[in-house]
Amino acid sequence: MRELLVPFFLGIAIFTSILLIVRILKLVEMVVNRGVPFLQMLRLFSYILPAFLEVTLPMALLLAILVGFGRLSSDSEIIALRASGVSFYRMMYPVALFASATALATLGLSLYARPWGNGLMRTGLYEIVKARASAGIKPKVFNDDFAGLVIYVDRIEPPGNALYGILISDSREEHGDRPETVYARTGSLQLEEGSQTLRLTLTDGGSFSRSRDKPGFEETTFDRYDITLDLALALRELNSRPKDASEMNLAELHRVIDAKQVAGEPSDVEQVELHRKFSIPFACLVFAALGVPLGIQPTRSVHSRGFSVSLVLIFLYYMLLTLGQNLGERGSMDPLLAVWLPNMTLSALAILPLSRAAGDRAPGRPAWIDALTTRLRRRTSSGMPTP
Numbered sequence: 001m002r003e004l005l006v007p008f009f010l011g012i013a014i015f016t017s018i019l020l021i022v023r024i025l026k027l028v029e030m031v032v033n034r035g036v037p038f039l040q041m042l043r044l045f046s047y048i049l050p051a052f053l054e055v056t057l058p059m060a061l062l063l064a065i066l067v068g069f070g071r072l073s074s075d076s077e078i079i080a081l082r083a084s085g086v087s088f089y090r091m092m093y094p095v096a097l098f099a100s101a102t103a104l105a106t107l108g109l110s111l112y113a114r115p116w117g118n119g120l121m122r123t124g125l126y127e128i129v130k131a132r133a134s135a136g137i138k139p140k141v142f143n144d145d146f147a148g149l150v151i152y153v154d155r156i157e158p159p160g161n162a163l164y165g166i167l168i169s170d171s172r173e174e175h176g177d178r179p180e181t182v183y184a185r186t187g188s189l190q191l192e193e194g195s196q197t198l199r200l201t202l203t204d205g206g207s208f209s210r211s212r213d214k215p216g217f218e219e220t221t222f223d224r225y226d227i228t229l230d231l232a233l234a235l236r237e238l239n240s241r242p243k244d245a246s247e248m249n250l251a252e253l254h255r256v257i258d259a260k261q262v263a264g265e266p267s268d269v270e271q272v273e274l275h276r277k278f279s280i281p282f283a284c285l286v287f288a289a290l291g292v293p294l295g296i297q298p299t300r301s302v303h304s305r306g307f308s309v310s311l312v313l314i315f316l317y318y319m320l321l322t323l324g325q326n327l328g329e330r331g332s333m334d335p336l337l338a339v340w341l342p343n344m345t346l347s348a349l350a351i352l353p354l355s356r357a358a359g360d361r362a363p364g365r366p367a368w369i370d371a372l373t374t375r376l377r378r379r380t381s382s383g384m385p386t387p
Contacts, residue, residue, distance in 0.1 A: 001094045003068035007306075008098075011060030012053075019052045047121045050113035051246075054280060057106045059314050061099060062287040066306035069295030078296050088358045092292060099288035107281040111250055119247040137163075137189070146229050148172035151200075153187075163187040166202060168227065182207040182225065198229035245273040271335035272328040279339045283317060286346045293353035317342045 017024075027041050072078050081091065137143050143151045149172065154165025166187045171179035184205025189198055206221040248256065253274045260267040294309060320342035328338030 001098055003071060004064040004095070004098055006064075007067040008060050008064035008102075011063035011310075012056055015056040015059045015063075016049075016052050019056065020048070023048055044121075047117040050109050050117040054106055054109040054114050055318070057102055057109070058280065058283045058287055059310070061102045061284050062291050062313060063306060063310040064098075065095060065288060065291035066295045066310050069292055070297075070306050073296045073298050095288050095292055096285075099284045103281045103284035106284060107278070110277040110280060115247050115249045115252075118244065149227075149229070161189050163189065166205070170227070178209050180207050180209045182227070184225065200227040200229055201225075202227065245270050248273070250274070250277065266331060268331045268335055269329045272325055272339055275336055275339040276325070279321075279343060282343055283346075286343050286350065287313070289354060290346055290350040293350070293357035296357060313346070317346060320345055 024045075027045060069078075072081075078091075137151060137153055137156070139153050139156045141152070143153075148170065150169040152167040153163045156163055164186055166182075166184045168182040169179065170182060182202065182205065184202035186204060187200060187202045189200055202225040203223060205225065206219055207225070208217045208219055210217055243252065245253065245256075248270070253270050257267045257270045257274065260270070290313065291310075295306070321339070324333065324338035324341045327333040328335040
């Protein structure tokens with residue numbers, strides 16, 4: 001277990017950093033250029049982290065087994081263990097305990113932490129908007145987070161209150177059947193404390209609206225124009241949206257699946273998510289069964305071989321998982337088979353290396369295996385006595 005701990009935590013750090021690198025850059029940009037408080041960025045980061053840890057824990061386990069057993073094999077400690085009468089199965093005991101603990105931790109992330117984080121991510125951005133008004137409005141993107149408004153901003157000047165090149169499509173109810181298109185050279189955002197509203201002040205611009213009496217549009221120019229953005233309304237609409245399957249816990253998934261089956265509606269997406277919560281934790285045991293026989297193979301470059309082999313197996317597993325999820329969610333494959341396909345494939349690949357590794361270690365091997373081997377030899381020896 002001591003051989004596994006260091007590469008395990010190192011693997012968590014490496015794989016999580018790789019998966020999070022794009023998100024981290026965006027968070028840092030919001031802190032540096034938009035003036036969003038660092039503590040709020042850490043909170044948002046904590047919402048993202050469980051979804052990635054659910055994936056990186058099995059990855060790190062596989063890397064730890066390959067590196068740990070590779071180090072033992074390269075220093076001839078595996079040979080010393082064999083000579084001392086330690087069987088392959090005895091060496092598997094601590095690995096099985098470690099893999100089981102990792103599987104339980106991954107299961108906790110799948111059942112509780114990941115739905116919790118995904119659910120809070122929906123409101124996390126709006127909490128940041130309250131702290132820094134323009135953080136929710138991104139440059140060169142059509143933002144439709146506010147009901148009835150589509151906002152486009154060409155450039156946002158740090159720390160984020162000054163806007164340039166603004167185009168707004170305003171189809172709120174107050175305009176009736178006369179939606180407006182508003183443009184402005186510059187603008188600014190100010191948060192109205194206590195009222196959960198943003199005031200967007202536009203300067204040096206104009207608006208187009210459809211005329212009731214004649215064809216075409218009416219154009220109006222202005223020096224200053226104020227638009228009120230209701231954060232409370234945006235939050236209420238966000239919270240009223242039905243939960244995504246990835247945001248549901250186990251009980252909620254069962255309720256939704258049962259309700260859809262009673263109503264005769266397809267529940268493939270929810271069933272895929274349900275099986276995924278158990279499939280990925282079980283992958284820890286599959287990686288352990290495959291990693292030990294591969295790790296004890298003698299090699300000179302332990303770390304490079306362990307990292308490269310783990311990347312190949314991880315890529316194969318998650319490619320099959322992504323393929324299975326897509327097929328299962330579309331109804332092209334049974335959700336149970338679709339999500340468990342990677343585990344079944346890698347389990348089949350692990351049978352041969354496991355049998356070879358176990359067969360090479362006669363000292364300490366269980367008696368029933370020796371008895372079975374003796375019977376097979378007697379049947380194939382053409383009557384010759386078994387030595």
